[in-house]
Amino acid sequence: xLKSIPIAGRLRFGNDPVQTFLYMAGGALLLFFAFIAVxxxxxxxYGIDDFLQGIVLGLAQGSIYALIALGYTLVYGVxxxxxxAHSEVFMGGAYIGFFAINAFHESGFxxxxxxxxLLITMAIGMLASVILAVLxxxxxxxxxxxxxxxxxxxxxxxxxxxxxQIFLRLFGGGTRSYPVVSLxxxxxxxxxxxEGGIDIxxxxxxxxxxxxxxxxxxxxxxxxxxxxxxxxxxxxFVQRTKVGKAMRAVAEDKNTAALxxxxxxxxxxxxxxxxxxxxxxxxVLFALYNRQVSPFMGFTPGVKAFTAAVLGGIxxxxxxxxxxxxxGVIESAAPQxxxxxxxxxxxxxxxxxxxxLIFRPTGIFGxxxxxxxx
Amino acid sequence: MSLLxxxxxxTYYGKIHALKGISLTVExxxxxxxxxxxxxxxxxxxxxISGITPAAxxxxxxxxxxxxxxxxxxxxxxxxxxxxEGRKIFTRLTVRENLEMGAFIRKDLAKIxxxxxxxxxxxxxxxxxxxxxxxxxxxxxxxxxxxxxxLMASPHLLLLDEPSMGLAPMLVEEIFNVIQYLNGxxxxxxxxxxxxxxxxxxxxARGYVLQSxxxxxxxxxxxxxxxxxxxxxxxxxx
Numbered sequence: 001x002l003k004s005i006p007i008a009g010r011l012r013f014g015n016d017p018v019q020t021f022l023y024m025a026g027g028a029l030l031l032f033f034a035f036i037a038v039x040x041x042x043x044x045x046y047g048i049d050d051f052l053q054g055i056v057l058g059l060a061q062g063s064i065y066a067l068i069a070l071g072y073t074l075v076y077g078v079x080x081x082x083x084x085a086h087s088e089v090f091m092g093g094a095y096i097g098f099f100a101i102n103a104f105h106e107s108g109f110x111x112x113x114x115x116x117x118l119l120i121t122m123a124i125g126m127l128a129s130v131i132l133a134v135l136x137x138x139x140x141x142x143x144x145x146x147x148x149x150x151x152x153x154x155x156x157x158x159x160x161x162x163x164x165q166i167f168l169r170l171f172g173g174g175t176r177s178y179p180v181v182s183l184x185x186x187x188x189x190x191x192x193x194x195e196g197g198i199d200i201x202x203x204x205x206x207x208x209x210x211x212x213x214x215x216x217x218x219x220x221x222x223x224x225x226x227x228x229x230x231x232x233x234x235x236x237f238v239q240r241t242k243v244g245k246a247m248r249a250v251a252e253d254k255n256t257a258a259l260x261x262x263x264x265x266x267x268x269x270x271x272x273x274x275x276x277x278x279x280x281x282x283x284v285l286f287a288l289y290n291r292q293v294s295p296f297m298g299f300t301p302g303v304k305a306f307t308a309a310v311l312g313g314i315x316x317x318x319x320x321x322x323x324x325x326x327x328g329v330i331e332s333a334a335p336q337x338x339x340x341x342x343x344x345x346x347x348x349x350x351x352x353x354x355x356x357l358i359f360r361p362t363g364i365f366g367x368x369x370x371x372x373x374x
Numbered sequence: 375m376s377l378l379x380x381x382x383x384x385t386y387y388g389k390i391h392a393l394k395g396i397s398l399t400v401e402x403x404x405x406x407x408x409x410x411x412x413x414x415x416x417x418x419x420x421x422x423i424s425g426i427t428p429a430a431x432x433x434x435x436x437x438x439x440x441x442x443x444x445x446x447x448x449x450x451x452x453x454x455x456x457x458x459e460g461r462k463i464f465t466r467l468t469v470r471e472n473l474e475m476g477a478f479i480r481k482d483l484a485k486i487x488x489x490x491x492x493x494x495x496x497x498x499x500x501x502x503x504x505x506x507x508x509x510x511x512x513x514x515x516x517x518x519x520x521x522x523x524x525l526m527a528s529p530h531l532l533l534l535d536e537p538s539m540g541l542a543p544m545l546v547e548e549i550f551n552v553i554q555y556l557n558g559x560x561x562x563x564x565x566x567x568x569x570x571x572x573x574x575x576x577x578x579a580r581g582y583v584l585q586s587x588x589x590x591x592x593x594x595x596x597x598x599x600x601x602x603x604x605x606x607x608x609x610x611x612x
Contacts, residue, residue: 242478249464249475255426256462261450261479261527 026358029351037337046337049212054333060220060289062328063227067282068305069312069320070234071133071275077251077315078271080149084156085136086279087302088163092132093280094287094297095167097125098176105179114183114201122284129280132163133272142265167295175294178287201288223285230281231321234274238317247271251315300346304331307353313363322364327352375438377402377563378423378454378531383432383442385415385422392418394587395432400531400565405557407566407574407595409608410584416567417459419584420533423565424456425449437530451479453530457537459567461520465509469500472508472519476526486526493522496552514545521552532556535567546570550577571608575599583608 040046068090075083104110104117140159144152180202182189187197194203200218207216238244249257250267258264286301287293304327312323330352331345340348356363376399385393393415400406408416421427423434425446433442441449464472473493477486494501497518503511511519517537524532534553538546554577556562568574575581575595583591583604591604598604 242474245467245471245475246478248467252464252466253462256458256464257475258426258446259424259450259456259458260475261447263445263447
C-alpha cells in the first residue's frame with residue numbers, strides 16, 4: 001500500500017491523484033516564476049531600485065487591503081460567514097466621505113484648515129461605513145443566524161448588489177472625484193507647490209537609490225502609518241480589553257460566552273462595527289489616493305482584501321494584517337519582476353490565492369482554524 | 375420561598391419533546407442533585423434554567439423573579455451561573471482570561487482580584503499555568519478551570535453539569551471535595567448534575583431522578599441512596 005510521504009511538515013504527496021497533480025502544477029508554476037525572476041534580476045532588467053519602488057507602493061496599497069481584510073476576518077471569526085457586502089461598506093465610506101470633503105472644498109474650509117477637514121472627512125467616512133454595517137447585520141444577517149451556512153452567504157451577495165444599486169439610484173452611476181488636496185508640512189503653500197516643505201498629500205519626489213530613480217509619494221507613508229495605528233488600536237482592543245476578550249470568547253463558543261453573561265448579539269454588532277471602522281478609514285485613504293469614487297468601486301479592493309484575509313488565514317486578525325500587506329507588496333512588485341505589464345497585477349494577486357489554496361489552504365497563520373476543525 | 379422554583383417546564387429541541395413537565399425546588403444553601411441516565415433531560419433542565427434552551431411551557435422563579443423568558447446573559451446577571459457539561463473552557467484564551475471571563479458581569483475589581491487569588495489558592499496548578507492557553511491544559515486542569523471560572527462569577531446559585539466526567543478517580547475525589555467546600559464554607563447553593571450518582575447522593579441534601587424527560591423519584595440524599603429501584607437502576611446494584 002502507498003503510504004503518504006510527509007514533505008516539509010504539512011506538505012504531503014498522498015494517495016489522492018488530484019492533490020498530487022495540484023502540488024506538481026503549483027510547484028512547476030512556482031519554479032517557473034522563480035526562474036523568470038532570477039533571470040530578470042541577473043540580466044539587469046529588474047534592479048533593486050525597481051524592487052524598492054514596488055515595496056514602497058505595495059506597503060501603501062497593502063495596508064489598505066489589510067484594513068479591509070480585517071472586516072472579513074473579524075466577522076468570519078465570530079459568525080463563520082463571509083460578509084460579501086463588506087466591499088459595499090467600504091464603498092459607502094468612500095462615497096459619503098466624498099460628499100463631506102466636497103462640501104469642505106466648496107466652502108473653502110478644506111483650503112483653510114486642511115488637516116482638520118481631512119480628519120473630519122475620515123471620521124464621516126468611518127461613521128457611514130459603521131451605519132451601513134450595523135444595518136446589514138440587523139436586516140440581512142441576524143434573522144438568519146441559525147440558518148444553514150449557505151443561506152447568509154447568498155444573502156451577503158444579495159445585500160452587496162442591493163447596496164450598489166441603492167447608491168447607483170441615489171447618486172448616479174458616474175464616477176466622482178475627490179478634490180485635489182495639498183497638505184504642506186514645514187513650508188508654505190504657493191498655489192499648488194509647497195515651498196520649503198513637504199506636501200504629504202500631492203507631493204512626488206524622485207529619489208535616487210542604487211543607481212536608479214524611484215518615485216516616492218509621502219502619501220504612501222501617511223497611508224501606511226495611519227493603517228498601522230488603526231491596526232495597533234484594534235489589536236489592543238481585541239487582546240486587552242474586557243469586551244475584546246468577550247469577542248474572542250464569542251468567536252469560540254457562543255453558548256458558553258452567554259453563560260458568562262456576555263450579550264452575544266451585542267458582541268456580534270460590535271464585530272461588524274470594528275470591521276466597518278477599519279473599512280471606512282481605508283475607504284477615505286483609498287479615495288484620497290485614487291481620487292475616484294463610484295458605486296462599483298468596492299468590488300476590486302473588496303475581492304483583493306478577501307484574498308488577503310484567506311492568505312493570512314481567515315478568522316485570524318494578525319493574519320489579515322500580514323496578508324494584506326504581503327498581497328499589496330507582491331501585487332506591486334511581482335509583475336515587473338516577472339517582466340509582465342503592471343496591468344497584470346490582478347492576475348498575480350489571484351495567482352497567489354490559487355497557490356495558497358493549493359499549498360496551505362488554512363493560510364499563513366491558519367493553524368488555529370485547522371485545530372478548531374479537529 | 376425557595377431560592378429556585380421550577381414549575382412544570384416543557385422544553386423542545388425542534389420536534390423532540392425533551393422535558394415533559396419538570397418541577398423542582400432548590401432552597402438557599404442546599405446541594406441538590408439531578409441524576410438519571412443518558413438523554414434523561416438533566417443537561418436540558420440546566421440549560422432551560424440558564425436560558426440557553428428556553429422553556430416552551432411552565433415557569434422558573436429565581437429569588438422571586440420570573441426568569442423563564444429572560445435571555446441567557448441576563449440570567450447570569452441575576453446570579454445563576456452554569457458550569458457547562460464538557461467543561462467548555464475557552465481554548466484560545468489564557469487561563470487568566472478564562473477566569474476574567476467568569477467575572478464578566480462583575481464590576482468590583484478589588485473583589486474580582488481577591489476571588490482570583492482564592493481560585494489560585496484552591497487550584498495551585500492553575501496559577502502555574504496562568505498565561506497558558508486553555509486548550510493546552512489537561513482534562514483535570516480544564517475541569518478545575520471550569521469550576522474556577524464559575525466561582526469567579528460569585529454565584530447565588532451554581533449549576534454544575536457533570537463536573538467529574540472523564541476524570542481520574544483521584545481528581546473526582548478532589549472535585550467533590552471542592553463542591554462540598556464551596557457549599558460548606560462559602561454557603562454556595564448548588565444544583566449538581568452527575569453521572570456518578572453514588573457520590574452525588576452522598577453529598578446532596580436532596581435529589582431528583584430523571585427519566586425520559588420526567589421526574590420519577592425525589593427525596594433526600596439518604597432516602598434515594600437506599601431506595602431499591604434506584605440502587606438497581608443507577609447505583610450499580612447492591
